[in-house]
Amino acid sequence: MKYASRWWHAVGLGTLLMAACAPGASPAPTPQAAAPSGGAAGAAANPAAQAAPAPAPAAKPAPEAVRVIYGALSGSQIPLWVAQDAGYFREQGLDVDLVFIESGTAMAQALVAGEAPLAHVGAASIVGPVAEGFEAAFILGAVNVPPLALFTRPDLQTPEGLRGARLAVTRFGSSTDVVGRMLLRRWNLEPERDVTVLQLGSVPEMLGALQTGAVDAAVLSDPTSLRAARLGYRNAADAAEMNVPYLHAGTVAPRTVIGGRPELVRRYLLGYQGGLDRFFADPALAIKTLGAYTRQEDAEILEITYQTHAEKYIARDIRPRAETLVPILASAENPKARSLAPESLVDEGPVRALQAEGLLPASR
Numbered sequence: 280m281k282y283a284s285r286w287w288h289a290v291g292l293g294t295l296l297m298a299a300c301a302p303g304a305s306p307a308p309t310p311q312a313a314a315p316s317g318g319a320a321g322a323a324a325n326p327a328a329q330a331a332p333a334p335a336p337a338a339k340p341a342p343e344a345v346r347v348i349y350g351a352l353s354g355s356q357i358p359l360w361v362a363q364d365a366g367y368f369r370e371q372g373l374d375v376d377l378v379f380i381e382s383g384t385a386m387a388q389a390l391v392a393g394e395a396p397l398a399h400v401g402a403a404s405i406v407g408p409v410a411e412g413f414e415a416a417f418i419l420g421a422v423n424v425p426p427l428a429l430f431t432r433p434d435l436q437t438p439e440g441l442r443g444a445r446l447a448v449t450r451f452g453s454s455t456d457v458v459g460r461m462l463l464r465r466w467n468l469e470p471e472r473d474v475t476v477l478q479l480g481s482v483p484e485m486l487g488a489l490q491t492g493a494v495d496a497a498v499l500s501d502p503t504s505l506r507a508a509r510l511g512y513r514n515a516a517d518a519a520e521m522n523v524p525y526l527h528a529g530t531v532a533p534r535t536v537i538g539g540r541p542e543l544v545r546r547y548l549l550g551y552q553g554g555l556d557r558f559f560a561d562p563a564l565a566i567k568t569l570g571a572y573t574r575q576e577d578a579e580i581l582e583i584t585y586q587t588h589a590e591k592y593i594a595r596d597i598r599p600r601a602e603t604l605v606p607i608l609a610s611a612e613n614p615k616a617r618s619l620a621p622e623s624l625v626d627e628g629p630v631r632a633l634q635a636e637g638l639l640p641a642s643r
Contacts, residue, residue, distance in 0.1 A: 340372065341374075342369055342372050342373055342374035343372060343373055343374060343543065343546075344374045344376065345373055345374070345375055345376070345395075345396060345397070345543060345547075346375075346376045346378055346394070346395040346396070346397075347359075347375050347376070347377055347378070347395060347397045347398070347399065347530075347547075348377075348378045348379075348380050348386050348389055348390070348394070348395045348397075348398045348399070348400075349377060349378070349379060349380070349386070349398070349399040349400070350379070350380050350381060350383045350385065350386040350398075350399075350400055350401075350404075350453075351383070351401075351482070351500065351528070352379070352481070352482065352483070352572060352573045353426075353482065353500040353501060353502070353503070353573070354426070354500070354501045354502065354569060354584045354585065354587065354588035354592065354593075355421065355422045355426060355500070355527060355528040355588065355592060355593070356399065356528070356572070357558055357565050357568060357569050357585070357588060357593070358421065358551065358554045358555040358557075358558045358593060359377070359399050359421075359551065359554060360377070360554070360568045360569070360571075360572050361554040361555075361557050361558050361564065361565060361568050362550050362551050362553055362554025362555070362557075363375055363377050363554070364568055364571075365553075365554065365557055365564065367549075367550045367551075367552075367553030367554050367557070368546075368547070368550035368551075368553075368554075369550075370550065370553065371546035371547070371549050371550040371553075372546055373543075373546050373547065373550060375550075378395065381449070381450075381480055381481050383400045383401045383403065383404030383405075383449070383450065383452070383453040383454060384404050384449075384450035384451065384452045384453050385450065386398050386400045386404060387400065387404040387405055387407070387408050387452075388408075390405075390408075390415065390531065390533070391408050391413050393533075396532060396533070396536045396540065396543065397530055397531075397532050397536070397547060398530065398531050398532075399421070399528060399529070399530050400528070400529070400530075400531060401453060401454035401526065401527050401528055401529075402417065402454075402526035402527075402529065402531075402603070402604055402607050402624065403452060403453055403454045403456070403457040403458075403607050403611075404450075404452055404453055404454070405417075405531050405624065406604070406607055406608055406611050406613070406616040406619065406624065407452055407611070407612075407613050407616055409616070409619065409623070409624060410611070410613050410615035410616035410618075410619055411613075411615065413533070414533060414534040414535070415531050415532060415533045415534060415624075416531065416532070416534060416537060416599075416623075416624055416625055416626040417526065417529045417530065417531045417599040417624060417625045417626070418529075418530055418531070418532055418537060418544055418548065418599060418626055418629050418630065419529050419530035419548060419551060419597045419599060419630065420526060420529045420594055420596075420597055420598060420599040420600055420603060420625075421527075421528040421529050421530070421593065421594060421597065422526075422527040422528040422529070422588075422592050422593060422594065423524055423525065423526060423527070423594050423600065423603045424519050424523075424524070424525055424527065424591070424592060425454065425458045425518040425519060425521065425523075425525045425527050426500055426501065426518070426519055426527060426587075426588070426591070426592045427454065427455060427458045427498050427499065427500050427504075427518045427519075427527075428498070428499055428500075428504050428514050428515075428516065428517045428518060428519075429446075429459060429462050429496060429497070429498050429499075429514075429515050429516040429518070430489065430496060430497055430498075430499050430504065430507045430508075430512045430513060430514055430515065431444075431495060431496040431512065431513045431515045432489070432495055432496070432512065432513070433511050433512060433513050435495055435496065435513065435515075437466065437515040437516070438466030438467070438468060441463070441466070441468055441473070441474050441495070441496060442468060442473050442474070443473070443474070444474055444475070444495035444496055445474075445475045445477055445493075445494045445495050445496070446459055446463070446470075446474050446475065446476050446477065446494065446495070446496045446497065446498070447477050447478075447479045447485040447488050447489070447493075447494040447496070447497035447498070448476060448477070448478055448479070448485075448497075448498055449478065449479065449480060449481060449482060449485070450478045450480070451476075451478050451612075452612070454527050455482070455485075455498040455499075455500075456476065456478070456498075457607060457610055457611075458498055458518045458525075459476065459498040460476070460610060461518075461521070461606070461610055462498075462516050462518065464610075465521075477494060479494070479497075482499055482500055482503045483503055485497040485498070485499060485503075486499065486503050486506060486507055486510075489507065489512060490510070496515070498518075501583070501584040501587055501588070502569070502573060502575050502577075502580045502581065502583075502584040505580045505583055505584060506577075506580060509580075519591060519592070523606050524600065524602045524603040524605065524606070525603055525606055525607065526599070526600075526603035526604055526607065527592075529599055530547070530551070532544065534626075537626055537628075537629070541629070544629045545629060545632075545633065548597070548629055548630060548633060548639070549633065549638060549639075551597065552597065552638075552639055555593070555595070555597065558589070558593065559589060559593075559595070562585055562589070565585055565589075566581045566582060566585045569581055569584060569585060595640065596640060596642050596643055597630060597639070598627055598630045598631070598634075598642045599625040599626070599627060599630070600625065601621040601622045601624070601625050602621065603621075604621035604624050604625070605621050608621060630642075
């Protein structure tokens with residue numbers, strides 16, 4: 280069909296040229312001056328003007344390609360995934376490439392290396408690099424409580440049963456690590472001295488280690504924690520019930536990106552808000568998206584994970600808050616991080632600006 284179309288084009292063009300060169304061909308009519316008063320009379324006097332085609336619409340610019348990294352296969356990521364899969368980032372002119380990196384600590388390393396301008400990560404993974412001079416701030420707060428639980432072997436009683444035990448976390452410095460250590464200290468157990476802390480990579484891998492007996496306890500998130508409960512492991516502590524502000528998931532960007540690429544930040548925030556609104560309005564889509572990313576097929580687990588995050592964990596107001604950094608900084612292993620001001624790790628400006636324009640819901 281492509282070649283046929285070119286052939287007819289060539290024939291048509293040749294016919295026009297032959298007609299123009301044929302003997303006795305009438306010259307093209309000379310356009311007459313337009314009538315002074317326009318309207319129907321003017322159109323009749325100037326048929327060329329009447330037949331003029333409308334100008335072609337301006338071409339829509341191509342979406343801007345941008346990489347966004349994230350590091351958890353859990354319910355806390357659902358609005359981000361929905362924003363991507365339902366096209367809300369693309370609506371804002373962004374061609375987002377979501378890249379999964381196994382843990383928050385590794386994500387922070389990728390952000391510092393400049394592999395992406397934005398990362399959806401827990402604050403526990405960022406405070407160390409910032410303390411060492413990396414200039415970055417959270418522009419979005421997604422989950423402001425720790426949606427994690429410490430699970431143990433069924434026969435292990437806490438807290439005394441944990442003395443001498445092996446506790447699994449994803450990576451040192453990640454949210455699972457920081458929250459796990461906070462829980463141990465609440466039980467007057469000192470990490471490393473009283474309990475061995477092991478980093479195993481991902482939340483599903485930690486459950487696998489529990490099942491094989493390689494560890495005695497693990498800090499888990501939904502939907503893996505729901506699987507652990509179904510398998511008979513004991514929920515020894517629900518960190519969300521600690522009732523402390525805690526930036527478990529949010530979007531962080533280097534200060535150079537916040538200051539130098541404000542339009543990218545603006546469009547990202549609007550795209551995320553589209554995914555967040557859809558997360559609350561369309562549970563069926565959110566559950567389907569969760570299942571696709573986590574490769575979880577159990578309908579009951581997916582449903583409970585969604586309900587828990589919609590009711591308890593996911594923030595409707597995405598403004599980042601300094602108070603959610605306080606417990607993370609206080610428990611940081613790096614002494615320099617403990618001396619950081621919480622306000623230095625957040626930038627409310629981009630969200631505040633969009634709220635002032637009425638494009639984001641006002642903060643409560």
